[in-house]
Amino acid sequence: MASTADISRGLIIKLEGSLYKVVEFGENKTARAAAKVWAKLTGVDNNRSIEKTWNSGDTIYPVRVERKEYQYLYKDDTGYNFMDNETFEQVAVAENLIDAPQFLRDGDAVSVLFNTETETPMSVELPEKVVVRVTYSEPGLRGDTATRTLKPATVETGATVMVPLFVNEGELIRVNTKSGEYVERVKE
Numbered sequence: 001m002a003s004t005a006d007i008s009r010g011l012i013i014k015l016e017g018s019l020y021k022v023v024e025f026g027e028n029k030t031a032r033a034a035a036k037v038w039a040k041l042t043g044v045d046n047n048r049s050i051e052k053t054w055n056s057g058d059t060i061y062p063v064r065v066e067r068k069e070y071q072y073l074y075k076d077d078t079g080y081n082f083m084d085n086e087t088f089e090q091v092a093v094a095e096n097l098i099d100a101p102q103f104l105r106d107g108d109a110v111s112v113l114f115n116t117e118t119e120t121p122m123s124v125e126l127p128e129k130v131v132v133r134v135t136y137s138e139p140g141l142r143g144d145t146a147t148r149t150l151k152p153a154t155v156e157t158g159a160t161v162m163v164p165l166f167v168n169e170g171e172l173i174r175v176n177t178k179s180g181e182y183v184e185r186v187k188e
């Protein structure tokens with residue numbers, strides 16, 4: 001058990017029988033009333049996003065989580081399959097538990113969060129930024145750069161990313177996996 005003073009971004013708590021991850025939190029203090037703590041939560045075992053408010057000092061129930069490094073192997077009927085780099089043990093994870101499955105490539109290193117009580121995977125996190133190759137993109141027009149104009153580009157994983165006009169087919173680009181946005185061009 002913990003109190004609302006222990007809330008932090010990324011903490012996973014048990015609330016009303018479900019598991020939620022804290023995305024954002026804050027404290028509202030007023031002159032007369034007691035302080036309130038609020039949090040934006042996203043469901044780990046469901047797809048809900050909720051906001052919750054507690055009185056300062058209320059009890060919350062955090063879940064013990066263990067982060068392990070895994071390697072992405074392949075996708076089949078059971079889901080996405082990952083291998084532990086140390087024990088070579090394999091685990092299958094459903095697509096809804098992966099934060100950006102459209103950017104997964106064979107052999108990519110990811111972090112898998114396990115619930116230590118049940119030893120089940122709760123979520124899979126990709127690195128914040130990944131480098132991918134552009135496989136298809138319309139050619140950009142010279143001189144059309146008065147404003148930040150973007151065009152769609154398909155990357156090697158099949159995802160579509162909006163990129164600046166100067167990015168061409170075959171180039172490597174860095175993409176933010178949380179937002180799916182283009183970050184920069186990468187030299188080989």
